[in-house]
Amino acid sequence: MKAFQDYYPDELSHCFGCGRNNPHGHQLKSYWEGDRTVARFLPESHHTAIPGFVYGGLIASLIDCHGTGSAAAAMYRAEGRAMDSEPPLRCVTAAIHVDYLAPTRMGVELELRGEIGELSPRKAIISVEVFALDTLCARGRVVAVKMPEAMLPH
Amino acid sequence: MKAFQDYYPDELSHCFGCGRNNPHGHQLKSYWEGDRTVARFLPESHHTAIPGFVYGGLIASLIDCHGTGSAAAAMYRAEGRAMDSEPPLRCVTAAIHVDYLAPTRMGVELELRGEIGELSPRKAIISVEVFALDTLCARGRVVAVKMPEAMLPH
Numbered sequence: 403m404k405a406f407q408d409y410y411p412d413e414l415s416h417c418f419g420c421g422r423n424n425p426h427g428h429q430l431k432s433y434w435e436g437d438r439t440v441a442r443f444l445p446e447s448h449h450t451a452i453p454g455f456v457y458g459g460l461i462a463s464l465i466d467c468h469g470t471g472s473a474a475a476a477m478y479r480a481e482g483r484a485m486d487s488e489p490p491l492r493c494v495t496a497a498i499h500v501d502y503l504a505p506t507r508m509g510v511e512l513e514l515r516g517e518i519g520e521l522s523p524r525k526a527i528i529s530v531e532v533f534a535l536d537t538l539c540a541r542g543r544v545v546a547v548k549m550p551e552a553m554l555p556h
Numbered sequence: 557m558k559a560f561q562d563y564y565p566d567e568l569s570h571c572f573g574c575g576r577n578n579p580h581g582h583q584l585k586s587y588w589e590g591d592r593t594v595a596r597f598l599p600e601s602h603h604t605a606i607p608g609f610v611y612g613g614l615i616a617s618l619i620d621c622h623g624t625g626s627a628a629a630a631m632y633r634a635e636g637r638a639m640d641s642e643p644p645l646r647c648v649t650a651a652i653h654v655d656y657l658a659p660t661r662m663g664v665e666l667e668l669r670g671e672i673g674e675l676s677p678r679k680a681i682i683s684v685e686v687f688a689l690d691t692l693c694a695r696g697r698v699v700a701v702k703m704p705e706a707m708l709p710h
Binding site: 413414416417418419421424425426427448449450451452453454455457458459460462463466467492494495496497498499500501502505549550552553 | 567568570571572573575578579580581602603604605606607608609611612613614616617620621646648649650651652653654655656659703704706707
């Protein structure tokens, strides 16, 4: 099964959070599970905050990329077309909010669960919960907008 | 002049965003400039979103670490003691919000300007603006709380 991010055009796949062409990045992968979107990520040892705990900035990054990926997937779905159909559609983040609910211990795979909220042809609001096993560690909200033409590579 | 983060104890200096002991991290440095706090950071080429533009997740990370650093500095100042006095004081992020106001071009040093908002012995709210030259690229808000004892290394 291909991830949302696997459908991004090559020239738009350098994102530090989710670009498959960025060897220094997190390479997050997001998928549909029914009407919800899911991504899983095992933080590396250097993604630390206080020793033993995951860096909140990493969690924000994962929420960001899972949010924009989910937004794009939801827009494709709303348009009734496959993610490999033309023209390609990508979203960027207009705003992000994250509440950190519990310290996130290292060494556990994180699961991000996205819910599609408000959805229009150019904008989507995605709610994301981040779990470490059964612990809800963070709750985020991403306002994603369709990528402006000016940001396309020339 | 020592940065706020240079006063963090060694065992609390592994943060991916601002730990001087994390060779893989961003090693952000924050300083007082009057009643405002400032940090400067030049994104690296792999900190990209769409080619040519800085990754929003990096900007959120910088706001996060500049926010918690500013919060700790403000708490020391409010207690009337130097940042190298005992006991050490560190803050963690309870919540972060970032509005992305303009695409941030690569190749320009970013300047983060922090303003101390609400401040109590255990909590601070820091507003952070991110500039690339004269362009206000993002505006953030960090709710920082004094680090719980349970997160201290043992």
